[in-house]
Amino acid sequence: MSKEQLYDLAIIGGGAAGITAAIYAARYKLKTILITKEFGGVAMEAHNIENYPGFPQIAGIDLMKKFVDHLKKFEVDLVEDEVGRAEKNDNHFSLTTKKGKVYNSKTLIIAVGTQRRKLDLLGEEKFVNGKGISYCYTCDAPLSKNKTVAVVGGGDSAVQAALLLSKYATKIYLLLRGEKFKAEPIAIDHLLTKKNVEILYKTNVVEVSGEKFLKKIKLNSGKTLDIDGLFVEIGAVPSTFLAKQLGVAIDENSHVTVTPQMETNIPGVYAAGDIVPRFLKQLVVAASDGAIAATTAYNYLMKQSHTAKK
Amino acid sequence: MAEKKQKVVVYSTPTCTYCVMAKDFLKEHNIKFENIDVSENRKAAEEMVEKSGQMGVPVIEIGKQIIVGFDKEAIKKALNIK
Ligand SMILES: Cc1cc2nc3c(=O)[nH]c(=O)nc-3n(C[C@H](O)[C@H](O)[C@H](O)COP(=O)(O)OP(=O)(O)OC[C@H]3O[C@@H](n4cnc5c(N)ncnc54)[C@H](O)[C@@H]3O)c2cc1C
Numbered sequence: 001m002s003k004e005q006l007y008d009l010a011i012i013g014g015g016a017a018g019i020t021a022a023i024y025a026a027r028y029k030l031k032t033i034l035i036t037k038e039f040g041g042v043a044m045e046a047h048n049i050e051n052y053p054g055f056p057q058i059a060g061i062d063l064m065k066k067f068v069d070h071l072k073k074f075e076v077d078l079v080e081d082e083v084g085r086a087e088k089n090d091n092h093f094s095l096t097t098k099k100g101k102v103y104n105s106k107t108l109i110i111a112v113g114t115q116r117r118k119l120d121l122l123g124e125e126k127f128v129n130g131k132g133i134s135y136c137y138t139c140d141a142p143l144s145k146n147k148t149v150a151v152v153g154g155g156d157s158a159v160q161a162a163l164l165l166s167k168y169a170t171k172i173y174l175l176l177r178g179e180k181f182k183a184e185p186i187a188i189d190h191l192l193t194k195k196n197v198e199i200l201y202k203t204n205v206v207e208v209s210g211e212k213f214l215k216k217i218k219l220n221s222g223k224t225l226d227i228d229g230l231f232v233e234i235g236a237v238p239s240t241f242l243a244k245q246l247g248v249a250i251d252e253n254s255h256v257t258v259t260p261q262m263e264t265n266i267p268g269v270y271a272a273g274d275i276v277p278r279f280l281k282q283l284v285v286a287a288s289d290g291a292i293a294a295t296t297a298y299n300y301l302m303k304q305s306h307t308a309k310k
Numbered sequence: 311m312a313e314k315k316q317k318v319v320v321y322s323t324p325t326c327t328y329c330v331m332a333k334d335f336l337k338e339h340n341i342k343f344e345n346i347d348v349s350e351n352r353k354a355a356e357e358m359v360e361k362s363g364q365m366g367v368p369v370i371e372i373g374k375q376i377i378v379g380f381d382k383e384a385i386k387k388a389l390n391i392k
Contacts, residue, residue: 130364142349
């Protein structure tokens with residue numbers, strides 16, 4: 001691929017937001033490139049999606065494969081790589097990837113989503129990567145057959161994790177920091193019917209221990225639980241390092257600040273999906289953001305070429 | 311394509327996305343493999359922990375080599391896929 005090529009639009013991130021943006025951009029006939037670490041985004045980890053219109057029940061991986069198949073019908077350059085650096089030059093933006101490639105574009109959509117929040121406990125690192133602490137319940141829950149496990153969190157992901165675990169584990173402790181769930185009531189109702197799930201409110205994990213594998217957790221109540229696995233589902237933080245490199249404004253919760261048209265403070269740079277402040281972080285919302293961002297980029301490029309012609 | 315005669319085993323669970331991706335990748339490259347569902351097969355699960363020193367999936371065994379996670383580059387290297 002030639003270095004000199006100048007794209008109209010470069011999209012970073014191939015989740016629901018980035019893919020939808022790319023579909024819209026292709027239909028606006030923008031010369032578009034989409035660069036992503038992996039196609040499909042975090043929804044690939046959702047074991048069961050029941051709220052995306054048109055699909056009453058579908059596994060995340062299957063739904064996102066459909067997104068990718070749909071995208072492939074259009075003329076968009078697709079690159080599987082990680083962007084490590086984003087810079088603004090005189091009249092375009094340059095993206096440098098881990099594989100050492102440089103891509104130039106007149107406009108950018110940042111749709112890199114989020115990264116899992118960790119517990120931030122001493123010794124936590126010792127037990128990640130298959131040593132007892134998991135940040136991906138769909139990956140690891142089925143390994144919990146006949147085991148005792150704990151889930152930390154009170155949101156949708158934590159409830160879904162406990163529900164999936166209830167099929168496998170003998171006993172599941174669900175540890176909520178507060179006194180209430182922040183999850184879909186329909187899922188909570190379902191959870192409350194599970195006899196092997198015990199919910200502990202106002203509970204924090206203060207210590208993790210074990211030799212090779214995690215064996216014990218200590219709670220703020222002073223109580224110790226013997227467990228074989230700990231599933232951390234306490235949300236995610238936006239990946240803002242690329243935005244920061246470009247001087248894009250970030251709010252106090254680490255989200256990229258955007259207008260309703262998905263514009264950042266830098267002309268020609270847009271953001272979409274879980275990286276922007278959203279009251280609801282879901283696929284429909286991310287897809288909608290992507291569509292709007294691509295449309296705004298298109299209008300911006302049209303205006304620019306119009307001014308240039310004058 | 312240089313397809314070596316090494317035995318390929320994928321230790322996986324039914325819900326794990328990266329397991330599906332790893333298996334799809336092997337199929338795409340016409341690599342025959344044995345799939346072991348470690349959520350059902352307790353003995354195999356223990357074997358996997360012993361071999362890989364951890365209990366996350368997928369674990370891909372290529373000949374004598376153990377690859378933890380869907381590490382595309384490592385799989386390509388082990389199987390001589392370009
Ligand atoms: C377990 C789980 C279950 C869920 N269930 C549901 C559900 O049932 N219904 C629903 O509507 N929503 C669900 N969600 C939420 C939904 O998945 C997200 O809202 C949605 O994926 C956000 O899309 P996105 O495109 O903004 O980000 P993401 O999906 O996070 O995609 C971001 C993409 O950017 C890539 N990327 C990151 N950094 C870089 C970089 N530097 N260079 C290149 N690429 C990069 C990533 O690899 C990824 O592919 C669930 C989420 C999880 C984790």
